[in-house]
Amino acid sequence: MxxxxxxxxxxxxxxxxxxxxxxxxxxxxxxxxxxxxNECIDCGVCEPECPAEAILPDTEDGLEEWLEINTKYSESxxxxxxxxxxxxxxxxxxxxxxxxxxxxDKPGQGD
Numbered sequence: 001m002x003x004x005x006x007x008x009x010x011x012x013x014x015x016x017x018x019x020x021x022x023x024x025x026x027x028x029x030x031x032x033x034x035x036x037x038n039e040c041i042d043c044g045v046c047e048p049e050c051p052a053e054a055i056l057p058d059t060e061d062g063l064e065e066w067l068e069i070n071t072k073y074s075e076s077x078x079x080x081x082x083x084x085x086x087x088x089x090x091x092x093x094x095x096x097x098x099x100x101x102x103x104x105d106k107p108g109q110g111d
Contacts, residue, residue, distance in 0.1 A: 001059050002037035003047060004070040007100045008054035009033055011093035012086060013108075017046035017055060019083040027077040028108030031087075036074035037067065052094050069103075078110025 009032040018026040018033070025039035026046075035046075037058065047055045058067050093099065 001042050001057050002040040002067075003035055003042065003044065003055050004037060004058050004063060004066050005032060005034050006054050006056055006063065006066045007032075007103070008052045008095075009050075010099040010102050011096075012052040012054065012090045014051045014086045014090060015080065015083045016049040016051060018080050020045045020049050021081070024079060024081045025074070026080050027074040028080040028110050029073055029077050030104040030106040030108055031102065032104075033080065033108075034070040034073045034077065037071055039074075073105065077107045080108065080110050082111055 011031050013028075013032055015033070018024075022043060022045070023039055023041050025036045027034050027036060035055070056063060
C-alpha cells in the first residue's frame with residue numbers, strides 16, 4: 001500500500017502534508033501535489049494533515065487513475081519539502097467535485 005493524492009487537491013494545493021513527510025516524497029505541479037508511490041513508506045502522517053482530504057491509501061476502490069497520475073508526475077515535477085501558503089482561492093475550491101478536468105500537467109516551482 002502507498003498513499004496518493006487525488007483530485008480533491010486540484011486548485012487547493014495545501015502544503016501542510018509536505019512538512020510532516022519523513023521521506024520527502026511529495027512533488028509539486030502547477031495546481032496540485034502528488035506523492036511518489038515508490039518513495040512513500042506508508043506511514044500515513046500526511047493523510048490527516050490535508051485540509052482538502054485529498055490524500056488516500058491506494059487500496060481504496062476507484063483510485064487507479066490517480067495512482068497512475070501520482071506515479072507519472074512524481075518522476076518529472078520538482079520535489080517540495082516545505083510548507084507554503086496555498087493559492088489565494090484554495091478555500092473556494094475545497095470540497096468541490098469534478099475538478100479532474102482542471103488538472104494541469106505543468107510543473108510547480110518546488111523548493
